[in-house]
Amino acid sequence: MALVTTREMFDKALKSDYAVGAFNVNNMEIIQGIVEAACEENAPLILQVSAGARKYAKPAYLLKLVEAAIIDTGVDICLHLDHGEDFDICRKCVDDGFTSVMIDGSKHPFEENIRMTKEVVEYAHAHGAVVEAELGKLAGIEDAVSVDARDATFTVPEEAAEFVEKTGVDSLAVAIGTSHGAYKFKGKPELDFERLKEIHKLIPDTPLVLHGASTVLPEFVELCNEYGGNIPGAQGVPEDMIREAARYGVCKVNIDTDLRLAMTAQVRKYLAENPGEFDPRKYLGPGRDAIRDMVVHKIRDVLGASGRR
Ligand code: G3H
Ligand code: 13P
Ligand code: ZN
Numbered sequence: 001m002a003l004v005t006t007r008e009m010f011d012k013a014l015k016s017d018y019a020v021g022a023f024n025v026n027n028m029e030i031i032q033g034i035v036e037a038a039c040e041e042n043a044p045l046i047l048q049v050s051a052g053a054r055k056y057a058k059p060a061y062l063l064k065l066v067e068a069a070i071i072d073t074g075v076d077i078c079l080h081l082d083h084g085e086d087f088d089i090c091r092k093c094v095d096d097g098f099t100s101v102m103i104d105g106s107k108h109p110f111e112e113n114i115r116m117t118k119e120v121v122e123y124a125h126a127h128g129a130v131v132e133a134e135l136g137k138l139a140g141i142e143d144a145v146s147v148d149a150r151d152a153t154f155t156v157p158e159e160a161a162e163f164v165e166k167t168g169v170d171s172l173a174v175a176i177g178t179s180h181g182a183y184k185f186k187g188k189p190e191l192d193f194e195r196l197k198e199i200h201k202l203i204p205d206t207p208l209v210l211h212g213a214s215t216v217l218p219e220f221v222e223l224c225n226e227y228g229g230n231i232p233g234a235q236g237v238p239e240d241m242i243r244e245a246a247r248y249g250v251c252k253v254n255i256d257t258d259l260r261l262a263m264t265a266q267v268r269k270y271l272a273e274n275p276g277e278f279d280p281r282k283y284l285g286p287g288r289d290a291i292r293d294m295v296v297h298k299i300r301d302v303l304g305a306s307g308r309r
Pocket of ligand 2: 083180181210211215255256
C-alpha cells in the first residue's frame, strides 16, 4: 500500500476497454467517500488536487489526508496535480510527494506548450513522478487557465503525435468536445469520436485523458433544485460516451462536478429536513455517503474499473 504513479494502471487500462477514475478532492469527507468506494470496488484510483483545492485546504493537509486514507484502507493511490499552470507548481507538488502532475500549457502556442511540458517531464521523471499534458483547448474554466469558449479548438491528431514525441510526456489530455462544469452542451451532446480514434491510431501507446467528463445526472440536479438550489439547464456527457471513449485510448477520466452535485444535494436535503440541526457531522456525513455512492456508480457502471486493481 503506497502512493503510486499511473504507470501500471495505465498500462493495464490501455490494453483493455475500461478507464481509471480521477476524482477531484478538496477536504476530508470527499477523500474518505472516494477512497471507500475504490476500496469496495477493488478499483485503481487517482485523486487529483487543483490549484483551487491547494489554496482551500493547503497542500500539507491534502497530502496527509491521502496518506491517512492509504493507511486506513490499504488502497494504492496516485496523487495527481490537476491543471498545473507552470513549472513552479508542478515542481512544488513533485517535491511534496505527488506521484503525478499535469502541466497544462493548452492556452499557450504549440511550441511553448512543448517547451513547458518538456521542462516538467525532465524534472518529474528525475524524481520518480509522471506527467500529463494537454493539447487542444476545452471550453470553460480550468483553474487559473481560463479559456474562452469561443476560442475552443479540438486536438489536432498529427500535432498530438509530434507533441508526445518531442516532450516524452506520459499521458495526454485531448479536447474532443467536453468542457468543465455543469453546462457542457446547449443542444444534443456530441463528442468527436473520429478525432479520438485518429489520435489513438497515431499514438496507440499513449494513455489519453478526458477532462470535463461529468455526466451531470438529472436526478442530482433535480434533488439540489428541490431543496433550494437553482441550477437550471445543466447538461453533461452521457455515460455511454464515456465508456466508448475508453475503447479508443482514454485511460483516465476526470470527474469533479458530479461529486459536487451529489454531495451538495444531500447536504441541502439534510439541512432542509432538519432545520434545527447545526452539528456539521450530521450533514457532512450524508454528503460523504453521497460521494461514495456516486464514485461506486462511476467505477462500476460507467468506467468499468471494478476489480481492476
Ligand atoms: O478542472 C477543474 C476542476 O473541476 C477543479 O475545479 O478549480 O474549482 O478546484 P476548481
Ligand atoms: P467535470 O467538471 O466535468 O467534473 O471535469 C472535471 C475535470 O476535468 C477536472 O480536471
Ligand atoms: Zn480538467
